[in-house]
Amino acid sequence: MIEKATFGAGCFWGVEAEFRKVDGVTDVAVGYSGGTTKDPTYKDVCSGATGHAEVVEVEYDPSKVSYEELLEVFWNNHDPTTPNRQGWDIGTQYRSAIFYHSPEQEAAARASKDKIQERFKKPIVTEITLASEFYRAEEYHQRYFEKNRLARFFSM
Numbered sequence: 001m002i003e004k005a006t007f008g009a010g011c012f013w014g015v016e017a018e019f020r021k022v023d024g025v026t027d028v029a030v031g032y033s034g035g036t037t038k039d040p041t042y043k044d045v046c047s048g049a050t051g052h053a054e055v056v057e058v059e060y061d062p063s064k065v066s067y068e069e070l071l072e073v074f075w076n077n078h079d080p081t082t083p084n085r086q087g088w089d090i091g092t093q094y095r096s097a098i099f100y101h102s103p104e105q106e107a108a109a110r111a112s113k114d115k116i117q118e119r120f121k122k123p124i125v126t127e128i129t130l131a132s133e134f135y136r137a138e139e140y141h142q143r144y145f146e147k148n149r150l151a152r153f154f155s156m
Contacts, residue, residue: 002026003062005070005105006033006131008053008097009078010086013144015056018077024065029057030144031136033099034129042138045093053097057134067105071112074098080113081122096124099131106130 009015012030019028032045035052045052058070078086080096098113100106109128117124140147 001062002059003067004101004131005058005060005067006055006099006101006134007058007070007074008034008055008095008099009074009080010054010094010096011089012054012056012137012141015077016143017145018073019056019058019070022060022065022070022073024063025058025060025070027059029134029136030141031055031057031134032093033057033132033134034097034127035132038133040135042141046091048091048093052093052135053095054093054137055097055099055134057136067108068112071098071109075112075116075119080116080124080126081120083125096126098126098128100128101131 016028016030019025032040032052033055035050037044037050040050040052044050060070078096084092084095086094098109100109113124113126
C-alpha cells in the first residue's frame, strides 16, 4: 500500500530532487499547501498573500522506506532553524513544515523534531500541522532539475 508524506523545506525543486533519490519513494510532486487560497498559482504563492508553502508530496512504499527515514531526508536537506527562509529564498512560502497525514505521522514528526534539535544550537522552527489541500504546481515545476540541468548548478 502506498502512503503519502508532505514536506516544505524551501524551494521545492531541490527538495523534490532529493526525495526522488530515495529507494521506496514511488513518486514526488511539487506543489502548494498550508494556505487559504483555492487553486493558487506560483505567482499567487510567491506574493506571500496565500499562506501556502512550497511543498513536495511524496508517495512511498512503507515496506521499503519508513516515514522516519523520510523525516531524516527532510532534516538533512534544509536548515530548520531559519524562519521563512532557505538560503537566498525568503518568504513564508519557503518555511520549514511537516504536514502529517495520520496521528502516527504526527507522533513520528514530533519525536523526530525533538531528537534532531540536539544537532542545532538554534531552536528548530519547523511547523508540524495536519495536511491540508495539496495543490499541484504548474507542470514546468515538476521534475524541474531533470528538465533544466543547468538550473541545478546555478541553484547551489
